[in-house]
Amino acid sequence: MSYAEPIGPQAILDLKKRYLIPCVYHFYKDPPQIVRGQGAHVFDSSGRRYLDLYAGVSVHALGHCHPELTDAICRQVKTLQHTSTIYLTEPIVLLAAALAQVLPAGISKTFFCASGTEANEGAALLATLYTGRSSFLALENGLHGRTKLGMSLTGLQMWRTDPNPVAGIAFVPAPHCRRCPFSKSYGSCAMACVEAVDAAVRATSGGPPAAMFVEPVQGNGGIMVPPPEYFPRLREVLDRHGVLLVADEVQTGFGRTGRLFAMDHWNVRPDIVTGGKALGGGTPIGFFSTSDRIASSYTRPGASTFGGNPVTAAAGLKFLEVLCRDGLVERSARLGAMLKERLAKSAERFKAVFEIRGMGLMIGVEIVAGDAQASAAAADRALEAMKDAGYLLGKTGPGRNVLTFMPPLIVGEPDLLGAVDAFEKILGTL
Numbered sequence: 001m002s003y004a005e006p007i008g009p010q011a012i013l014d015l016k017k018r019y020l021i022p023c024v025y026h027f028y029k030d031p032p033q034i035v036r037g038q039g040a041h042v043f044d045s046s047g048r049r050y051l052d053l054y055a056g057v058s059v060h061a062l063g064h065c066h067p068e069l070t071d072a073i074c075r076q077v078k079t080l081q082h083t084s085t086i087y088l089t090e091p092i093v094l095l096a097a098a099l100a101q102v103l104p105a106g107i108s109k110t111f112f113c114a115s116g117t118e119a120n121e122g123a124a125l126l127a128t129l130y131t132g133r134s135s136f137l138a139l140e141n142g143l144h145g146r147t148k149l150g151m152s153l154t155g156l157q158m159w160r161t162d163p164n165p166v167a168g169i170a171f172v173p174a175p176h177c178r179r180c181p182f183s184k185s186y187g188s189c190a191m192a193c194v195e196a197v198d199a200a201v202r203a204t205s206g207g208p209p210a211a212m213f214v215e216p217v218q219g220n221g222g223i224m225v226p227p228p229e230y231f232p233r234l235r236e237v238l239d240r241h242g243v244l245l246v247a248d249e250v251q252t253g254f255g256r257t258g259r260l261f262a263m264d265h266w267n268v269r270p271d272i273v274t275g276g277k278a279l280g281g282g283t284p285i286g287f288f289s290t291s292d293r294i295a296s297s298y299t300r301p302g303a304s305t306f307g308g309n310p311v312t313a314a315a316g317l318k319f320l321e322v323l324c325r326d327g328l329v330e331r332s333a334r335l336g337a338m339l340k341e342r343l344a345k346s347a348e349r350f351k352a353v354f355e356i357r358g359m360g361l362m363i364g365v366e367i368v369a370g371d372a373q374a375s376a377a378a379a380d381r382a383l384e385a386m387k388d389a390g391y392l393l394g395k396t397g398p399g400r401n402v403l404t405f406m407p408p409l410i411v412g413e414p415d416l417l418g419a420v421d422a423f424e425k426i427l428g429t430l
């Protein structure tokens with residue numbers, strides 16, 4: 001088989017059907033074969049160019065094939081690719097030190113692994129070792145991974161495939177002020193969503209849970225931003241009961257929401273931060289980080305074959321250097337605010353738009369039909385039409401009706417405005 005010429009979408013679909021487990025799903029009825037990426041754009045096998053507004057699901061913060069990142073990876077690949085952590089290498093410790101500079105204050109010890117799912121698995125283990133307890137709390141519509149435990153911590157029904165999930169995990173409703181799960185109105189609700197956590201902690205049999213898992217902004221849950229009081233109040237409740245707070249920043253970390261970590265928006269310090277995606281610059285990565293005190297409970301040997309390998313660690317180091325040097329976190333905040341404002345104007349004009357949500361360059365547009373009913377069909381039509389116009393959006397939400405703008409943080413302003421113009425034309429046809 002030759003890889004010189006693209007085999008084309010139909011051949012890929014045929015091979016996929018024959019050789020991949022059917023759960024590996026894809027977007028679009030008529031999907032393109034992506035063969036090349038450059039900056040904020042990708043190219044298909046026919047040479048067509050698309051603006052990548054999903055960034056490989058919040059991965060390519062620096063854009064595709066960033067020259068400095070690519071150089072750093074190639075240099076490391078040609079020098080030393082892999083040893084495992086049983087031998088001493090330099091990039092892993094340099095990356096851990098660089099990460100400690102950007103993580104919330106007091107969070108300075110890290111374990112590297114190979115995916116966000118594994119990071120959350122590790123965080124759950126660490127919380128158990130530290131507290132001596134093994135039940136957990138999580139938010140409805142959250143997503144934390146696809147392994148047995150990661151999926152069991154996931155509250156989003158679409159991604160809870162396991163008919164027999166791990167026991168001892170309770171879910172509480174996530175805040176959603178436009179559609180309050182407690183039928184209250186923001187301002188007079190007495191933060192019923194936080195009170196529900198207090199009640200759930202008290203109701204846990206065998207003492208309080210070890211930890212509560214949250215995404216600061218729920219990504220797959222539909223780009224859900226909580227009201228400003230939510231996390232500070234949640235922190236108080238958890239502290240009162242000695243429950244650790246695990247912030248899953250796999251999707252929101254490294255500037256995606258306009259701050260280095262999304263929890264920084266509320267000045268809330270988690271006990272454990274998990275991450276992955278963007279830090280590897282396209283190479284597989286995951287990590288969990290914590291305080292000295294909590295880290296000291298994990299002393300028995302632990303290892304991840306590929307965690308912190310020289311290539312990924314070199315990529316992570318270069319990624320952090322460029323992210324900070326080029327002011328991309330601030331850029332995400334500035335461009336995201338502009339994008340949100342532009343989209344909010346569309347929301348006033350088009351009945352199909354229920355709400356614009358998000359922070360920084362993590363913006364969701366909820367698509368509805370009729371009487372504000374989630375419309376996955378209308379969202380799909382818009383997703384396809386945007387692709388045909390040269391723009392790749394994301395799609396999330398429990399109703400699969402939230403279109404997401406999560407472009408590389410280096411995306412050009414005119415490109416982004418072009419995408420909004422195209423989107424508005426399509427909204428008019430829904």
Ligand code: PMP
Nearest residue numbers: 115116117143144145219250251
């Ligand atoms: N947590 C969150 C918030 C995610 O968005 C994802 C992936 N979309 C994961 C965990 C799992 O990460 P991975 O696919 O790298 O295992």
